Each structure stands twice: as structure tokens, then as C-alpha cells.
Amino acid sequence: MSLLTFLMKKAFRNPVNIMPFLLAFILLGNAYYQYYTVMKRDNALAPAPYTPSYSISILNGDLTLLEEDDPYIPVIREQIEKEKVRTPEEENWQSYDLHQIAALKQSIRREAAVFGEESEIIPIMRRQIAYWDYMYRNDLPYEPYASYTNGIAFLCFVFDNILMPAVFAGMAYIIAGVFCSFHTDRIDQTILLPVHAGTKTVSEISFSMIAGILTSATVICFGFSMGCIFDGSGTIMRGIEVFNQDVQYVSLRSLLPQLFIITGCGLFFCTGLIRTVCIFISDAMTALGTSVVLLVGLCRLPDGFAVIADQAHWIPMTYLRPFAAVTGQLADRLKNGSVSLDKGIIILFAAGMALWIVSMISEHRRRGMK
Amino acid sequence: MLEVRNLSIKTRHLVFDDVSYTFEKGKLYGIVAVNGSGKTTLFRGLTGLIPTIQGSVLVEGMPVSRNRRRVFYYESFEWLDGNLSGMDYLVFVRDMWHSSVQIDEITALWDMDEYIRVPIRKYSLGMKQRLIIAMYLVADAEYMIMDEITNGLDEKNRSLLFQTLRSLCAENKMILISSHYKEDIQELCDVMLTIDSQKLREV
Numbered sequence: 001m002s003l004l005t006f007l008m009k010k011a012f013r014n015p016v017n018i019m020p021f022l023l024a025f026i027l028l029g030n031a032y033y034q035y036y037t038v039m040k041r042d043n044a045l046a047p048a049p050y051t052p053s054y055s056i057s058i059l060n061g062d063l064t065l066l067e068e069d070d071p072y073i074p075v076i077r078e079q080i081e082k083e084k085v086r087t088p089e090e091e092n093w094q095s096y097d098l099h100q101i102a103a104l105k106q107s108i109r110r111e112a113a114v115f116g117e118e119s120e121i122i123p124i125m126r127r128q129i130a131y132w133d134y135m136y137r138n139d140l141p142y143e144p145y146a147s148y149t150n151g152i153a154f155l156c157f158v159f160d161n162i163l164m165p166a167v168f169a170g171m172a173y174i175i176a177g178v179f180c181s182f183h184t185d186r187i188d189q190t191i192l193l194p195v196h197a198g199t200k201t202v203s204e205i206s207f208s209m210i211a212g213i214l215t216s217a218t219v220i221c222f223g224f225s226m227g228c229i230f231d232g233s234g235t236i237m238r239g240i241e242v243f244n245q246d247v248q249y250v251s252l253r254s255l256l257p258q259l260f261i262i263t264g265c266g267l268f269f270c271t272g273l274i275r276t277v278c279i280f281i282s283d284a285m286t287a288l289g290t291s292v293v294l295l296v297g298l299c300r301l302p303d304g305f306a307v308i309a310d311q312a313h314w315i316p317m318t319y320l321r322p323f324a325a326v327t328g329q330l331a332d333r334l335k336n337g338s339v340s341l342d343k344g345i346i347i348l349f350a351a352g353m354a355l356w357i358v359s360m361i362s363e364h365r366r367r368g369m370k
Numbered sequence: 371m372l373e374v375r376n377l378s379i380k381t382r383h384l385v386f387d388d389v390s391y392t393f394e395k396g397k398l399y400g401i402v403a404v405n406g407s408g409k410t411t412l413f414r415g416l417t418g419l420i421p422t423i424q425g426s427v428l429v430e431g432m433p434v435s436r437n438r439r440r441v442f443y444y445e446s447f448e449w450l451d452g453n454l455s456g457m458d459y460l461v462f463v464r465d466m467w468h469s470s471v472q473i474d475e476i477t478a479l480w481d482m483d484e485y486i487r488v489p490i491r492k493y494s495l496g497m498k499q500r501l502i503i504a505m506y507l508v509a510d511a512e513y514m515i516m517d518e519i520t521n522g523l524d525e526k527n528r529s530l531l532f533q534t535l536r537s538l539c540a541e542n543k544m545i546l547i548s549s550h551y552k553e554d555i556q557e558l559c560d561v562m563l564t565i566d567s568q569k570l571r572e573v
Contacts, residue, residue: 006458006462009453009454009458010451010453010454
């Protein structure tokens with residue numbers, strides 16, 4: 001217990017180390033805010049709900065938009081029946097979803113009549129229908145386009161593109177510090193947990209285990225907070241959008257296992273990278289800065305350079321955007337069908353392993369030269 | 371006793387070659403050697419902090435790695451974490467070494483009460499050195515290995531340290547101390563050692 005206390009003090013009194021924890025705290029707070037306000041349905045930023053009378057009139061209108069044999073007609077009729085027994089205070093998100101579907105179906109018919117079935121917009125609208133269908137079937141309360149106005153989309157963008165690589169770097173920095181501190185004097189002095197001769201009389205294994213467990217716990221909490229942000233808000237941002245294939249919408253909660261796997265591989269890779277950087281750059285802040293620039297920079301570079309985007313599937317940093325990688329948006333965004341979750345796991349693991357070996361050899365040689 | 375058997379240590383080059391020596395409890399040992407001769411390497415080897423290419427170090431007949439709580443060695447104030455306070459270290463050392471020594475008594479004796487709860491980054495060299503001495507006293511280990519412990523101490527504290535070391539020896543503890551200056555510790559120590567041609571020799 002005293003060791004744990006000491007370890008926590010060392011971790012939390014260092015402003016450099018507290019950064020990732022602070023980020024995790026902010027995101028957890030944000031997740032709670034989103035969860036509370038949205039699930040309670042008193043979020044002033046959410047769109048005004050349809051009142052029953054307004055919903056019924058819209059739904060009646062929607063019946064005319066659909067063809068007679070449309071499979072949505074029975075569910076819209078059922079919805080109209082349900083509306084009748086609702087009080088004015090109640091909201092009905094399902095009627096909104098059905099209205100969207102009906103409107104989109106009519107738009108598709110019009111589009112096909114004018115431009116033919118080959119119109120480029122028709123597949124997009126079909127995707128949107130699939131989305132609204134998912135929203136309807138799961139009675140999800142949140143209107144997705146409203147998310148763009150209330151900041152969730154912005155939050156997701158910032159999270160996946162800036163915070164996540166930075167947090168990866170921070171976490172990996174801590175892990176690298178913990179594991180290196182037992183072997184490398186230089187890193188001992190510069191990174192978290194400078195395990196001095198005095199504490200080395202404590203079992204190194206238990207020490208690293210505790211540190212590892214603490215870090216893992218933080219990462220897991222972090223993962224759950226991510227889940228809350230998306231799933232707790234009552235909707236998914238988008239679905240799995242497999243490159244050049246049909247769209248499928250799923251709950252983000254079901255993606256958490258994949259998310260954890262690629263997050264784990266990402267951490268393994270980042271740890272190896274930062275470990276290597278720390279061996280060659282002695283100053284802690286310079287090492288951290290270089291690592292963050294490498295990780296965040298190479299993570300973002302393929303978005304701006306098509307040449308790199310074509311080869312982005314070979315760059316481990318590409319996969320440090322776990323949400324985009326897991327949902328398939330990454331492949332879509334980079335227009336590179338080779339970017340996939342499986343490849344991401346392999347690349348991150350292989351690169352991580354290579355960096356770990358390089359850093360261990362360098363460390364061994366450096367120690368021998370002392 | 372702390373027994374060194376056929377110890378060989380190699381870093382960039384061979385620093386110790388087949389060294390054997392027995393450190394007995396109740397004695398104060400001093401090591402004086404030129405810079406770079408391997409004093410710190412020897413201490414690290416004795417406490418199992420660096421790998422050895424040959425030989426063993428036994429504490430009471432058991433390898434030092436299995437008997438570490440009987441030994442206390444804190445290499446340098448450079449290892450202190452500036453964000454922690456001296457008290458954090460003393461509490462940690464007391465708990466990890468299962469010591470019953472009263473921290474308050476030690477801090478009062480060494481005139482550390484005013485700054486012991488302040489972050490170490492605000493300490494002067496002398497304050498840090500006194501903290502390290504306090505850690506040794508709080509650990510209350512049977513074998514104490516001190517690397518240039520007198521650095522940064524004023525005359526008054528140096529006298530107090532020497533007096534304390536003698537009383538620790540009287541309590542049947544083994545103390546191994548190193549210094550750059552022979553005159554500094556010669557009168558204090560029971561046995562003077564030096565490092566010569568990769569061997570540990572009595573002077």
C-alpha cells in the first residue's frame with residue numbers, strides 16, 4: 001500500500017504526467033454531461049420534439065409519399081395509432097425517423113425519374129434510409145444532424161484526430177517510463193518513476209505490475225468514457241461504412257471490443273516508439289514533444305497528401321484514430337481500401353514489436369558502453 | 371555478514387576481477403579511491419543493481435536479491451523526485467523497510483522540521499544530503515552502504531553524521547562509506563579499503 005501511495009504521488013505531482021489524466025477527466029466529465037442531458041431529454045440544444053398532433057399530421061402526409069406496397073406503411077400506421085394515446089409532453093422520435101424515411105424514399109423516386117437509377121445521389125439517400133431505419137428500430141432519441149449543432153460532432157472530430165493521438169502519446173510515455181525505469185539510467189532520471197537505488201530493493205516485478213495495472217485501468221476507464229460519449233448520447237455517429245460496400249449501422253457499444261484491441265495495439269506501438277525516442281533524446285520534454293509530433297503528425301499527414309494516403313495502410317500512425325479505424329470511416333476518408341481493422345492490428349503490433357526490439361538492443365549497447 | 375565471493379563486474383571494461391571480501395557487522399568500512407575507479411559500480415554490484423559477470427554477494431548467507439530489506443543504499447540526491455517532499459520519502463522508506471524508527475525524532479535531530487514537507491526541488495544541496503542521511507536512519511537497515519555521503523554537509527552536520535555512524539556501528543550494523551578524501555574518514559573507520567588493479571584491498 002505504501003508503495004502504491006508513493007507511486008501515485010510520483011505520478012500525480014508531476015505536471016507532465018498529469019496531462020493525460022486531466023484529458024481523461026475532461027472527457028469523462030463531458031461524457032457524463034452528454035449522457036445526463038440527452039438521456040434526460042432536457043438538452044436545450046437538442047431539436048424541438050414533435051408534438052403528437054404535429055407528428056400525426058406529418059405521418060399522414062408521409063403515407064402519401066410512399067408507394068402502396070411500401071413496407072413502411074404498416075409501421076407508419078402503427079405509429080399514428082400510438083400517437084393518439086400519447087400525452088402532449090411526450091416526445092416521439094420514431095415518428096421523426098419514419099418521416100425522414102418516407103421523405104427520402106420520395107426523393108429517390110423523384111431523382112430516379114429525372115436522372116435515372118444511375119444518379120450518384122441515390123446510393124447516398126439509400127444509406128440515409130438505412131440509418132433512419134436503424135434509428136427507428138432502436139428508438140434512439142437523438143437526431144443525428146442536430147449533433148453537428150450541439151458540438152458532439154466537433155467533439156468526436158477533436159477526439160479522434162487530436163486528443164486521441166496525444167493521449168496515446170501521453171499514456172505510452174508513462175508506460176515507457178515505467179518499463180524503462182528499471183533498466184535505463186537516463187530514462188530513470190527523466191521520465192516518470194525515476195526508480196532510484198533505494199526503491200530498487202523493492203521487487204521490480206511487483207512494482208512494474210502495479211504501475212501497469214494502474215495504467216491499464218486508466219486506459220480502460222478512458223475507453224468506457226469514449227463509449228459513453230457516443231453510445232450514452234443515444235446514437236452512433238455513423239455506422240460501419242465498409243469501403244465500396246453496403247452500409248451497415250450498429251451500436252457503438254458492440255464495437256468496443258475491436259476498439260479496445262486496436263487501442264491496445266496502438267499503445268504497444270506508441271510505447272515502443274517513445275521508448276526508442278527516449279533512448280536517443282535525453283531531455284524529457286524534448287522526448288515527449290518529439291513523440292507527440294511524430295504520432296500526431298504522421299497520424300494526420302495522410303489526410304492532406306493523397307500520395308501518402310495511398311500508402312497510408314503501411315503507416316502505423318494511421319491507425320491511431322481508433323474510432324475511424326473501427327467504423328471503417330478511415331478507409332472511406334483516405335480513399336484507401338487497404339486500410340482495415342485487421343491490417344491496423346497487424347501493422348501496429350509488428351511495428352511496435354520492431355521498435356521494442358530496437359530500443360532494447362540500443363539500451364543494452366548503451367548500458368554496455370557506460 | 372555481507373560476503374562477496376569471486377565477484378567480477380564488467381561495464382565498458384572490466385572494473386572488478388574476482389573480488390572476494392567479507393564485511394562484518396558492527397564495523398565501519400571506508401573506501402577511498404580515485405575518480406572513475408569503480409566505487410559506485412562496486413556499490414551497485416553489492417546491492418544487485420547491476421548484473422555481474424561472475425560471483426555472488428551474500429547477505430547473511432542468502433543472495434542479496436532475496437534479502438534486500440536488510441540493506442539500504444541510496445546512490446545520490448540526483449535520484450530524488452523534485453515534486454515529492456522529504457516526508458514522502460521518509461514515510462515510504464519507513465514502510466518499505468518495516469522500520470519502527472520515529473521519523474519526527476530523526477527530523478528534529480537533523481534540523482529538518484522546517485522544510486521536510488516542502489517539495490524537494492526547493493531544497494539546497496545540504497538539505498538534500500541531510501534527507502538522504504535521514505532515509506538511512508529511518509530505514510534502520512542492518513547493512514548501510516553510503517556513497518560520498520559527506521558531500522554538501524557543513525562542519526556541524528558532518529560531526530553529527532560521524533557521531534551517528536559510530537553509534538550505529540555500536541548497534542551492530544555494518545556501514546560502508548566512500549569518500550574522495552582519505553583524511554576525511556580515516557579516523558572514523560575501522561577498516562580502510564581501496565580499489566586497485568580491479569581488486570578491493572585493505573589499506
